Amino acid sequence: MTPEQLLPYIASVFNEMPFNKLIGLQVTRFDEEVAEVRFDWSAQLVGNPLQQILHGGVIASVLDVAGGLMAVSSALGRVSQVAPEQLHERFGKMSTIDIRTDYLRPGRGQQFTATARVIRAGNKVAVCRMELHNEQGIHIALGTGTYLVG
DSSP states (O other): OOHHHHHHHHHHHHHHOHHHHHHTOEEEEESSSOEEEEEEOOGGGEEETTTTEEOHHHHHHHHHHHHHHHHHHHHHTTOSOOOHHHHHHHHTTOEEEEEEEEEOSOOOSSEEEEEEEEEEEOSSEEEEEEEEEETTOOEEEEEEEEEEOO
16 A cells, blocks of 8 residues: 555554543544644533543644554655555554643633644654643643654
8 A cells, every 4th residue: 555545544444442432533634744633512521620631642642643643644655555454564663752732721612623743754763742622722731742653
């Protein structure tokens, strides 16, 4: 399979991950340029019941998922063909090395969108920049993630 053929498959794998399903994440865009995931407000995701805002761990996790998805895309850009069995072996070893989350505003809204872009992609490590916005375009958080890809 070519990298372009693998992108929809990888997006479907991310959609089916149990943790992603628990939060309600859906991959809404995934290509060589950007990864985008969305989720809806849920009372189960509240971190501060008095203010009714998203839990900081949910925000960090969503940014990490978007960054990890984008890191996968960066790794795919370096291969011309991959067999499905090689995909499981190769991408099963990918992981987050480090993530920084900056909380800019309280997590209020009805729908949230996280986007990620690659800052630098090397043979072993990819660095991604992630942002979280609500449906009104309010910038809630940003992150930088470093991912093992090689």
